[in-house]
Amino acid sequence: MRIGIEAQRIFRKNKHGMDLVAVQLIKNLQRLDHHNQYFIFVNPDVDINTIYPTANFKIILLQKSPYPIWEQYYLRKASYDYKLDLLHCTSNTAPISIKTPLILTLHDIIYLEQIHLKSGTWYQRIGNLYRRWVVPRIVKSCHTIYTVSEFEKQVIEKHFNFQSGKVKVINNGVASYFKPQNDNLVDKIKQKYGLPDSYLLFLGNADPKKNMLGLLKALLQIDNKEQLTMGIVILDFGIEELETMLSSIDAIQLLGKIHLPGYIVNEELPCFYSGALAFLYPSLRESFGLPILEAMACKCPVITSNTSSMPGIAKKAAILINPKKPATISEAILRLKKDQNLREELIAKGIERSKQFSYFTGAQAVLETYNSVKRKKR
Template sequence: MATPLPPPPADLAPAVPGQVAPTRRPLRIGIEAQRLFRPHKHGMDIVALELIRNLQQLDQHNEYFIFVKPDEDHAVLKATPNFHIVEVPGGPYPYWEQVLLPRAAREAGVHLLHCTSNTAPLRAGVPLVLTLHDIIYLEPLDLRRGSWYQRIGNLYRRWNVPRVMPLCERVLTVSAFEQARIVQRLPGPDGQVQVVYNSAGEQFRPITDQAALAAAKARYALPDRFIFFLANTDPKKNLRGVLQALALLKKQGQLSFQLVMLDYAETALAALLRELDAPELRAHIQLCGYVPNQELPLIYNLAEVFLYPSLRESFGIPILEAMACGTPVITSNTSSMPEVAGDAALLVDPFKPETIADAILRLQNDPTERAALVARGLQRVQHFSWRETARQVRRVYEEVVEASSVPKAR
């Protein structure tokens, strides 16, 4: 049940030059998190959830209005005295974002609106902050093999992002790599695009509870030895390259493990194996369905290696999740992944399956290198913090509202 909205106060009064400013009134901050209540959460949903939870812990002064679409998982976020959950029912996402969201923001009397998932309304009526996770959909990657849902979403982003960028007071992105791509492709005022890193949730850590690990292994029917790979139908995740690497290992007689994949359809896997003429690999792949985010640390802890050889990422939260769990990581030497992984992962060329296969063999055959990567990974993940993310984002809110309340020179 959404909490009743408190009435909006009068506009913020600009500070008078030369005078001591009075105690600042609380800001009224709107955050779009439309998919927060859906049962199966991924990427951008997790980022929005972690940001809001950490803002709740950090900020008891300002008022927040979290705009969501009604769905099943109400338990994921609870209202607090200064955090109001506003359920905005409606139709398809473009209509919800372009029509219903601005209306709800106006009714709440917010001083700014932060849209967290790459797109934003063209007529928000208040200063806009946009989290632009990536602009992959503007690049000439082969997106034709993605699902219809992904392709339609990319079409909307291709239409919206170039139009909404000039309307944003601040654009947040998640890596220096992505910042450079955005500035190159969509140039704007100096300082408009700011890097705010993601992190891994506190639940990702080494687990020593053998009973809990054994229960998870039984619950998901996990094999004794496996490599963990987070796949979906997006071509950038590089399942094709991973399967080609497995085929090389099988040909060499070195495929002594199972590949565990989550939330991937049997029909999609079968089609790709037919395309690669490699049906024999199916016996080496375990499909586990959807695993809730709170259960993922158990899977990471049970895995021998975490495999993340994407063709392109703007950040790569799973890299940090695996490191935080003490699992050695193989990831790509492209885009943002070296920026996130540092020296704490084996980096491979994702366009060359033989390099993926070689990295797997190295970690299987060299326990010293495995242990070194685990130690460096646990150290590396300490450089990232959702609390610091929330602190930086709150400062952006304050700067944007302050700038918008100062009279413009005529």
């Protein structure tokens, strides 16, 4: 069988969630399947060592172009040129009116719930508009739709009025390099990025759903009580955006306690997690919440939200807060700071919880779906 996998952005330098999940899917399929012929379609970029070709996995560089053109023209054309038996699109969207049997990984449909035209970066706004245009036009023709959690499955089925069985759940997993790091490695990372000895960790993002403003309000409450004695490390966020947010809530005094290392490659994240007092993930809405598990796997206690998918992913291995109430975030931080027994309990539960999510298991289920397309075509 000739299988195409859309992995358009995996060679870009600054990879994020969907890109990293696609990389893990491909690497685990390479371990599993030495029979079918795979064509991995990517946009040419700088990080060419992300994946490597093998005897039955070919990497196809399509014409470098903006995502809509790349997907709607070049990817669609490639599906015919390479005589694919199926095409798996991994990042929410796919070519419209394609005749090749289509499998879609639909991570979420948040962009169909609200549009955020006046918030987030221009890149995020344009991406949401593109998804709003494409997704309703392709989902009903898909052979199978994968999503990442039971919560998101219910959201998708309700929105599109799908019958049970159309949407399947393949949970994200935890990459093998997410594990506790020794003190020497953590110290090297602290020195490299100028991190404080004691800090809370947050993955920054301009998307309003990440609730950075709510977190900053919570930190301000702690600072006003003169109890913000640790540093705050916010990854992948710029100083100008931070100053604007802090000024909007009259909290510019927090600037001296916040450290901005910028974008961090995924392989260095375990050291950031391992060195943190806690990982803060007070998001307003998630389809999964992969960093929750990554932090747990590195023995980092987690504070996360009691909304959408996050309680189902964290279970009882994290402190759950109301992300719309900054006081609940600040209370959780102070509680975790003071209670060593609670920290140890969360660390132990987190390690066990993270072990329940495997990319290899997910790839096995995906491969079975690929084979079901072949059986259906006979």
